[in-house]
Amino acid sequence: MRLTCREAIARMSAFLGRELGPVDVARLVLHLCTCAPCRAYLRTLRATIRIAGRAAEVEMPEEMKRRLRAFLSERTRGAK
Numbered sequence: 908m909r910l911t912c913r914e915a916i917a918r919m920s921a922f923l924g925r926e927l928g929p930v931d932v933a934r935l936v937l938h939l940c941t942c943a944p945c946r947a948y949l950r951t952l953r954a955t956i957r958i959a960g961r962a963a964e965v966e967m968p969e970e971m972k973r974r975l976r977a978f979l980s981e982r983t984r985g986a987k
């Protein structure tokens with residue numbers, strides 16, 4: 908069964924996040940092979956995620972910041 912463009916687009920973020928099952932991946936790839944607009948959409952989505960991914964690397968998670976602060980205050984207390 909062929910995916911519609913709507914269904915293909917709905918699966919793309921899961922596909923890029925490697926959360927899609929092998930059957931869905933195959934169906935999506937099959938759709939992309941025959942559908943230029945969806946290929947263009949996937950390319951845009953992938954570029955957007957790459958930019959967002961870089962931003963996420965720079966931004967430290969709140970939990971990590973909290974642990975780091977606790978660790979540092981522990982260390983500086985011990986050094987006195």
Ligand SMILES: [Zn+2]
Pocket residue numbers: 911912913915938942944945
């Ligand atoms: Zn399509």
